Amino acid sequence: MLPIITRERPDTFDAISLITELEAFLESLYPPESRHGYSVDKLLAEEVAFFLLRVNETPACCGGIEFVGNEYGEIKRMYVRPQFRGLGFAKLMVNHLADYACAHNITLLRLETGVHQREAIGLYERLGFYRIPLFGPYINDPLSLCYEKRLVSPEELGWSPGFFEQTAGALQDDPLIRYSQGEYEEREPLE
Template identity: 40%
Template sequence: MKLIEELDAYQVPLYPAESHHGIDLDALASANVLFAVVRDDDGQAVACGAIVLQQHYGELKRFYTSPLQRGKGIARTLLLFLEQEANTRGCGEFALETGYLQPEAINLYSRCGYELCEPFGEYIEDPNSIFMRKNAKSA
C-alpha cells in the first residue's frame, strides 16, 4: 500500500533500525486488527491507521496522513473512528509508541486524550520512543 510505503520512507531515516516498531502489511489483515483508510473525493487513499486489539488494550499502529492532506482534521477523525470501533468490540484502553521526532503526531495524540506512560507490552525503554495511553472509559 502506497501510504505505508510513504510512512516508512518518512520514518526510516529518522531513527535507528532497532527503534522501528511498525507492523507489516500482512499483519494488518489479522482478525485482531482494525485497519481503516480515508479516501478523498477522487477515491485516492490519503490517510490510514490501525488498532491492534490485545487482551487488555488496543495498540495504535501505522497512523499516517499524506502531507498535502494534513491540517484538515483527517487524522483526528480517523483516530476517533478506530477508537469507537475498538470500543464496540470491548476495548476501552489504548496505547501507542511513536518517535520523539514526530511532534505533530505527539500533539495529535495529546489533544485526543493520550498521556505519556511507561513502555507497555513487549516494548522496552528507548530514547527514540514516546509511549502514550488513553482510557476511553474515563476520557
C-alpha cells in the same frame, strides 16, 4: 471534500502505498531498531483492523488497531499524506479507531510514537492521550514514547449495549457528524 473511512485489508494497493510512504518517512528519522511498525504481512497475521480515509476516492490517511486480549487496543500504522495534513483527518481516524474499540468492548487505547514526531505527539495529547512508561517491545527504545487514553464505555454511561453500533459514534460537539457507513458530512457546530 467529503472524507470517507472504510475498513480495508492492508495488502490492497492503496494501503500498501500509504504504508510504504510511512516507512520512507520513518526511515529518515529513526534507525531500524527504533522502527516498530508492522509489515503488511504482520498486520494481516495479527489481524489488525485496518482503515483508510479517502477524499474524493484518493487515499489520504490510514490507521489500524490491534486488540491485545480484552485489555487494550493498540493504534498501529497511523499516517496522513503531507498534502492532507492540517485538515483534521488524523483526528477523524483516531476517533474512528476509538469508536471501533468501544464497539468491541475495549475501553483503553495505547500507542507508541517516536520522539521526533512532534506533530503526532501534539495530536495525541490534544486528543486526551497521556504519556505512560514504555511497554511491550518499546521498553528499551530511547527513541520511543508511549501513550494511552481511557475510553468511556456506553455501559459506564448507563447506555445500552450496542450504543456505538446504533449511533455509529456520532459526536454532538464535533462539527463532523459520522454516518454508519463511515462517511462524514460537514455541519455547523451545535451550540
